[in-house]
Amino acid sequence: MRDPALGGIATSTPASERVLGDVILDVRNISLAFGGVKALTDISFDVREHEIRAIIGPNGAGKSSMLNCINGVYQPQQGTIAFRGRSFKHMKSRQVAEMGVARTFQNLALFKGMSVLDNIMTGRNLRIKTNLLLQALRIGPAEREEIRHREYVERIIDFLEIQAWRKVPVGQLPYGLQKRVDLGRALAMEPQVLLLDEPMAGMNLEEKQDMCRFILDVNDEFGTTVVLIEHDMGVVMDISDRVVVLDYGKKIGDGTPGEVRANPEVIRAYLGTSH
Numbered sequence: 001m002r003d004p005a006l007g008g009i010a011t012s013t014p015a016s017e018r019v020l021g022d023v024i025l026d027v028r029n030i031s032l033a034f035g036g037v038k039a040l041t042d043i044s045f046d047v048r049e050h051e052i053r054a055i056i057g058p059n060g061a062g063k064s065s066m067l068n069c070i071n072g073v074y075q076p077q078q079g080t081i082a083f084r085g086r087s088f089k090h091m092k093s094r095q096v097a098e099m100g101v102a103r104t105f106q107n108l109a110l111f112k113g114m115s116v117l118d119n120i121m122t123g124r125n126l127r128i129k130t131n132l133l134l135q136a137l138r139i140g141p142a143e144r145e146e147i148r149h150r151e152y153v154e155r156i157i158d159f160l161e162i163q164a165w166r167k168v169p170v171g172q173l174p175y176g177l178q179k180r181v182d183l184g185r186a187l188a189m190e191p192q193v194l195l196l197d198e199p200m201a202g203m204n205l206e207e208k209q210d211m212c213r214f215i216l217d218v219n220d221e222f223g224t225t226v227v228l229i230e231h232d233m234g235v236v237m238d239i240s241d242r243v244v245v246l247d248y249g250k251k252i253g254d255g256t257p258g259e260v261r262a263n264p265e266v267i268r269a270y271l272g273t274s275h
């Protein structure tokens, strides 16, 4: 079912028809505290290949902390996270990225003075193989490699329909387009799992519809698994296969949008309140 408020956004495969694969990300018994503040308590859930998996919950529930544990920004005191069966407890952000997990941020992490093209190019950094000297001189293999990376980035720019702004400094773009560039930077990493932290925050309805379409298209065309934090319930219920619900750092619900919607604890803790 499509949320009428979003005017029927989904053009890609509906969640109910998406074919999911094996578990790609397995979060087991994660606990994280900042001094006396328990941000996460014994959280377990899995994400299946090709799934769109949402994490929801009221402000301060622990959603961003969870993403930060998955991508190695925070080191949980307890628990493990396994990526394709490879378990890790203390993994650095770069190692997680190298394994194929990319991330967008709630507060954009873009270089405002740099062009759209150059910002998206930064997403290719992990994949650049030639050494720094050759890169600086732009000779031989470095030149050929740069051409390959630029072609890939141009494909992303076409895919996200931002050709008209490719040379424009990102700081001059409206917020909705900046969020799209941030998605482009993450896509440039060719991720297997894409972590999206409030991709629609601060957007108007039209920008939300566009972003929803791009997320669904990325999932559909590239088979990218998506884990997303989002406050807009219409969006979450519309595009997700399964939803994890956190409240005060604890998991209080996990299931399909329909199951979560009908869960009395979720209704009490979250859906019944306004955010």
Ligand SMILES: Nc1ncnc2c1ncn2[C@@H]1O[C@H](COP(=O)(O)OP(=O)(O)OP(=O)(O)O)[C@@H](O)[C@H]1O
Pocket (backbone or CB within 6 Å): 034, 037, 038, 039, 057, 058, 059, 060, 061, 062, 063, 064, 065, 066
């Ligand atoms: N770096 C930090 N230092 C101290 N406390 C933190 C830190 N990061 C998060 N917290 C605390 O952990 C708890 C969970 O925060 P988190 O940002 O993960 O929640 P959230 O669900 O993402 O919230 P929001 O929807 O407002 O973004 C909160 O009580 C928060 O104050």
